[in-house]
Amino acid sequence: MMHAFTDCTARAVLLPRDDVDTDQIIPARFLTTTVRSGLGRALFADWRTLPDAPAESRFALDDPGVQGAQILVAGRNFGCGSSREHAPWALTDWGFRVVIGASFADIFRNNAHKNGLLTVALHEEGLATLHRLLRETPRAAVTVSLREQYVTVGARFRANFTIDPFARRCLFDGVDELGYLLARAPAIAAFEARGAWTTGAAA
Amino acid sequence: MSTARPRTMFEKVWEAHVVERGTSGAPDVLYVDLHLVHEVTSPQAFTLLAERGLPVRRPDRTLATMDHSTPTWISGTPMPVIDGAAATQLGALEANCARHNIPLHGMGDAQRGIVHVIGPELGRTQPGMTIVCGDSHTSTHGAFGALAFGIGTSEVGHVLATQCLLQQRPRTMAVTVNGALPAGVTAKDLILAIIARIGVAGGTGHVIEYRGEAIRALDMAGRMTVCNMSIEGGARAGMIAPDETTFAYLVGRPGAPQGAAWEAAVASWRTLPSDAGARFDREIVIEAETLAPMITWGTTPAMGIPIDAPIPDPTATDGAQHARAIAYMGLTPGQRLLGQRVQTVFIGSCTNSRMEDLRAAATVLRGQRVASGTRLLVVPGSQQVKVAAEREGLADVFRAAGAEWRESGCSMCIAMNGDRGAAGEYIVSTSNRNFEGRQGKGARTLLASPLTAAATAVAGVITDPRSLTPSTFTAHAA
Numbered sequence A: 001m002m003h004a005f006t007d008c009t010a011r012a013v014l015l016p017r018d019d020v021d022t023d024q025i026i027p028a029r030f031l032t033t034t035v036r037s038g039l040g041r042a043l044f045a046d047w048r049t050l051p052d053a054p055a056e057s058r059f060a061l062d063d064p065g066v067q068g069a070q071i072l073v074a075g076r077n078f079g080c081g082s083s084r085e086h087a088p089w090a091l092t093d094w095g096f097r098v099v100i101g102a103s104f105a106d107i108f109r110n111n112a113h114k115n116g117l118l119t120v121a122l123h124e125e126g127l128a129t130l131h132r133l134l135r136e137t138p139r140a141a142v143t144v145s146l147r148e149q150y151v152t153v154g155a156r157f158r159a160n161f162t163i164d165p166f167a168r169r170c171l172f173d174g175v176d177e178l179g180y181l182l183a184r185a186p187a188i189a190a191f192e193a194r195g196a197w198t199t200g201a202a203a
Numbered sequence B: 001m002s003t004a005r006p007r008t009m010f011e012k013v014w015e016a017h018v019v020e021r022g023t024s025g026a027p028d029v030l031y032v033d034l035h036l037v038h039e040v041t042s043p044q045a046f047t048l049l050a051e052r053g054l055p056v057r058r059p060d061r062t063l064a065t066m067d068h069s070t071p072t073w074i075s076g077t078p079m080p081v082i083d084g085a086a087a088t089q090l091g092a093l094e095a096n097c098a099r100h101n102i103p104l105h106g107m108g109d110a111q112r113g114i115v116h117v118i119g120p121e122l123g124r125t126q127p128g129m130t131i132v133c134g135d136s137h138t139s140t141h142g143a144f145g146a147l148a149f150g151i152g153t154s155e156v157g158h159v160l161a162t163q164c165l166l167q168q169r170p171r172t173m174a175v176t177v178n179g180a181l182p183a184g185v186t187a188k189d190l191i192l193a194i195i196a197r198i199g200v201a202g203g204t205g206h207v208i209e210y211r212g213e214a215i216r217a218l219d220m221a222g223r224m225t226v227c228n229m230s231i232e233g234g235a236r237a238g239m240i241a242p243d244e245t246t247f248a249y250l251v252g253r254p255g256a257p258q259g260a261a262w263e264a265a266v267a268s269w270r271t272l273p274s275d276a277g278a279r280f281d282r283e284i285v286i287e288a289e290t291l292a293p294m295i296t297w298g299t300t301p302a303m304g305i306p307i308d309a310p311i312p313d314p315t316a317t318d319g320a321q322h323a324r325a326i327a328y329m330g331l332t333p334g335q336r337l338l339g340q341r342v343q344t345v346f347i348g349s350c351t352n353s354r355m356e357d358l359r360a361a362a363t364v365l366r367g368q369r370v371a372s373g374t375r376l377l378v379v380p381g382s383q384q385v386k387v388a389a390e391r392e393g394l395a396d397v398f399r400a401a402g403a404e405w406r407e408s409g410c411s412m413c414i415a416m417n418g419d420r421g422a423a424g425e426y427i428v429s430t431s432n433r434n435f436e437g438r439q440g441k442g443a444r445t446l447l448a449s450p451l452t453a454a455a456t457a458v459a460g461v462i463t464d465p466r467s468l469t470p471s472t473f474t475a476h477a478a
Ligand code: SF4
Pocket: B067, B068, B114, B115, B116, B135, B137, B349, B350, B351, B409, B410, B413, B414, B431, B432
């Protein structure tokens, strides 16, 4: 069931890459699961390094300082590739509540919002500034407000963002989309009764 | 009569399926004609239904198969599944389908196969329909003039329970391909060229309509190859207007309308193509004559080049991303891929595993041997394709060449079923994704057409299919 998104202030993990595809977010070998929990262990599995790896080759999530981080800051076109909802399941199970990037793949964004994971698309210059800031101050606390649609880092950074109003409402109120659709049953039945649109049901 | 505003095919299909228009920013409620289901993205959706005590609204509009985690590796006899988790997942689909009366093409079923191969093959995929599946390559079905797109597991649950989805209306993009494809250049090369041109996010938020002479000239297998990879350009759906080629493919198939209903259906399908003067939000034009066989050198499907071109230099593009891809692939900027040693060749996947694809590969492999040091897997898209290929003698050609001929399934396209490449290995693959690790952790995928894949298997190194005698491929523009 959907939980309402409340504004958050937390540490961020910087993943300054474009086109991060769902096969990286959770490789296919973890997809034989029949549940949606516990996938945080598979998050970015093929990019993970040992915690004692030298800092320059260590993957961002393996930095011992990232515990408690809730915001992932990526680049362009995050979540491209497959429709696997396991990607947002893995991200939320790890602890993320927000992904900030320049843009998102359509299916990923839909899936994320259905799981209370907010995607924030910042304009490129704003995102570049945020990247720079997090490189300089990796432990900076980042605030994401869905209520007022901004991202800030203390007084050092502020960028507004836009989001599809329906998605915002769903995230905000924790709207249950299935409940919304089920409530449309009479309209659906009437549509089916008209039967004029096309064929397609099995004979 | 007022003159109606010219509409695109997409608009016609969308508008015919709006159950309730969204107001004040809310999405439309869109009716789904056909819901395809497979084992990987459905278990949690059925759990959602069970938790809320909901039935499946239209099992007759739902069709299930097993393909992703199924083993392909023994022909004929019962096949061992790779592990307990995969077995549990397959068992869950069986139980869920039985509980909800959903028709399932399970293990051992003669009509089982990759979800995007069997929908069309059974005649269930038809023009003008809305089709969804918890799988991004659902775009394949757009080849019939259907609006078909991938959805997540929550949405799978929505469709199971209500046969509807909440959807914001996407924008439209026209990709017009003029002229004729040169010999040796196939539908796969065309779509790789389109993606190289628009980029992996070029189609984001859009439905693409492919049009023009070169598209009209494609057979249904080629059209499916093109629409299949729409998602690799960021578009959730690709569409091609139905025409005589479409109707000839569908007529007589078990799921297609029969008799008088067929005539009525064809008459309505003829009204689907975009009206003259219909406006698209974006338009791109490609000249087919300028295209060559394509191959990818990097780790996104947009990192593709003509097979005889050098790998571009990172300094010429966006730098880091590009350099990282080249490093993962173990290649060098400026290098030409022709002559590059290849350990594995995979012919299969929902992009290129139909009879036309196998015939194209067989024209190259007939009387040849796969090079030593290279292995070739040929994995048919469905059990029906498998039987037809055996009957037509294609399987004998593959076996005689030293290839492994398998049961149908996703196989090495997704490498979650026991078929996979080793770290560092080069794989020329007719599938659709060359992401890092897609075909096995550390494995390096180069996407290409079945002709290029077969030519490469014989030579053991990346080979331009145009270097073979032209008669081997002119008959097959698939
Ligand atoms: S063949 Fe590959 S792309 Fe197609 S459905 Fe299977 S895993 Fe997905």
